[in-house]
Amino acid sequence: MAPELFVQYLMAGVTYGFIYAIVAIGFNIIYNTTGIINFAQGEFVMLGGMLAISLNGLVPLPVAIALAVAITMLIGALLEITFIRWLDRPSVLRMIIITIGLSILIREVALHVWGESVRALPYFSGNEITTIAVLGARVSPQILWVIGACSLMVGTLSLFFRYTLLGQEMRACAANRMAATLCGINPRNMVTFSFMLSAGIGALAGCVMSPITSTEYSIGTGLAIKGFTVAILGGLGNSMAAVAAGLLLGIIEAFSVSVLPLAFQDAIAITILLIILFVRPHGLFGRKDAAGLKEF
Amino acid sequence: MARYLPLALLAIVVIVVQQIAQWSDATYYLTQLTMTAYYSLVIVGLCLLMGYAGQISLGHAGFFAIGGYLSAMLTTHDLMPYQGNALFKALGSLGLLVHQQDLFGASVLHVTPWAACIAAVLTAALIAFCLGIPVLKLKGHYLAMATLGFGIIIFRVALATPLFGEADGISEVPGFTLLPGLTVSGDFAARTSNYYIAWGMVLLTMLLLSQLIHSRIGRALRAIHGSEEAARAMGVDTARYKLQTFVLSAVLAAVAGVFLTHFNGGLGPSEAGIMKSVRYVAIVAIGGMANLWGALIMGVVLNFLSLRGFFGTYDDAVFGAILIVIMLFAPHGLLHRGILRELKNLFRKNGHGPA
Secondary structure (H helix, E strand, O other): HHHHHHHHHHHHHHHHHHHHHHHHEEEEEEHHHHHOOOOOOHHHHHHHHHHHHHHHOOOOHHHHHHHHHHHHHHHHHHHHHHHHOOOOOOOHHHHHHHHHHHHHHHHHHHHHHHHHOOEEEOOOOOOOOOOEEEEEEEEEEHHHHHHHHHHHHHHHHHHHHHHHHHHHHHHHHOOHHHHHHHHHOOOHHHHHHHHHHHHHHHHHHHHHHHHHOOOOOHHHHHHHHHHHHHHHHHHHOOOOHHHHHHHHHHHHHHHHHOOOOHHHHHHHHHHHHHHHHHHOOOOOOOOOOHHHHOOO | OOOHHHHHHHHHHHHHHHHHHEEEEEOHHHHHHOOOOOOOHHHHHHHHHHHHOOOOOHHHHHHHHHHHHHHHHHHHHOHHHHOOOOOOOHHHHOEEEEEEEOOOOOOEEEOOHHHHHHHHHHHEEEEEHHHHHOOOOHHHHHHHHHHHHEEEEEEHHHHHHHHHHHHOOEEEEOOOEEEOOOOOOOOHHHHHHHHHHHHHHHHHHHHHHEEEHHOHHHHHHHHHHHHHHHHHOOOOHHHHHHHHHHHHHHHHHHHHHHHHHHHOOOOOHHHHHHHHHOOOOOOOOHOOOOOOOOHHHHHHHHHHHHHOOOHHHHHHHHHHHHHHHHHHOOOOOOOOOHHHHHHHHHHOOOOOOOO
16 A cells, blocks of 8 residues: 555544544543433534534634534533433433434434535635645645544543543542532533533534535434444543544544445444454453443 | 233234225225234334343344345346356255246246245344344343444445345345235235235234243243343343344344335335334334233334325434333333323322333
């Protein structure tokens, strides 16, 4: 393989890898505070992209993106308050079915609002044919936007969880809900907040990826499956490992194009997911004894 | 004896509905009722798996598609180029192949529907067996995602393989002659007999399943649903029972796929889609999970309305909304004795869900 082509594939892989990692972190944030997997996570990414595209006709691009993220966060909070907050210790099966139902509803609403057409935000800098040289290969500057925005999100999130009071309260809830409640933290508010947070990062990822990958109403499910694969690969609940796992999956997928037909690209992620579920359900970086404490 | 009463009732309803349709000159309803019956096979199979064994599957459309696609492919793909091959000669001498004339008068060679049906169902059973061994060790989210992943792989394979017609699917699938004079096909003249074939299969399946859930296996399954650890401690071979149930429900889905494909004369990749699997799960949930008759009734009602186009472009949205509402307010389904009390509690507690 020519070195330029190698770099080209690598950059594409890293770009997608970061997006998967953001979706996976969205899964992790909600899983940590509630113990449930939100099957509607991919829909937040779609909503972010779609809202930004619609708003972009009215206001400048940065404002449109900020508004789209804010609206998606609001939707995330509303969904949690309406459908999840008041349930009294629901079973896992019940939560799976409810969040699947939510993802269908969001997708159908999007279909009726925006139709089936494929849309995209304009490129943040330059246009479709602008390229810059990276190690001898020509790549779109949008790739740098994606990588930059996603790494910034990951960094900010880890600082947020470590140093802010709210972040520490959320971590306390994840570690021991009862003890957190005794310390005066309202765990229900933390759950609502975790939905807002993961809706927000999903929406932002949806905006920065839109110029390259386009946005349509049905992208959510595919992203959710890949994000889940990455979350499992890194060990459920472990956000830093999710970044490493995301990059791994993204790069494997990108290079698979040279040996497999494009139509089977999705099958790779799912095959990896199935293998990892059978062999190491606690993830590549997780520890088995720690996983034993979680409810699968 | 009480066990056979619902079966007898179902048989009577099936006959009465057919007679009414005949008299009122509305036999076109029988077409959708036949399709509904085949979908009901998938649903009662899934009900056994979800409600009784407590294992969710978001990939049942995959088994349906394996049955349908394999049968359709084997009965329409021309084997003429391989005629010299020893394997196909052997198949031919066993009477498993049939010579036909295509539209242009050229001679083509297909597998007979009976052989194709058996091959398709056995393949589905084998895949379910191989998939079930590792997958059924998982629980909750992991099981849901693994089965969802399986369903998506089948969908992708159907969509990307030229042999399976890619996005167009397979059409012009011939009829399936069960016995001389009894053919599963979309032929208008055979509409009534097809209606009886389909509902006969539903009756047979319900008989089989209602025997099963009242047997030792059924009690073992319910023990597994209650607590897998406790069941294992009592000496129930949980892994084996779960696997058997999984394979049985996959076989039912595959059989439904084979028959519906021959009845419709073809199928497309949407039959393998995720929404189909979710729809089956939704219907089982509405029926009340561990309630075969509830699942059957809701399956017939909702599938019939959906096939008649009653929900219009909101078809998928309706199923999504039903899922949420049922799981929020009536997690034990709509058709059971405690439903009124449950709903009353709901309002008394001012919006705090049933415990």
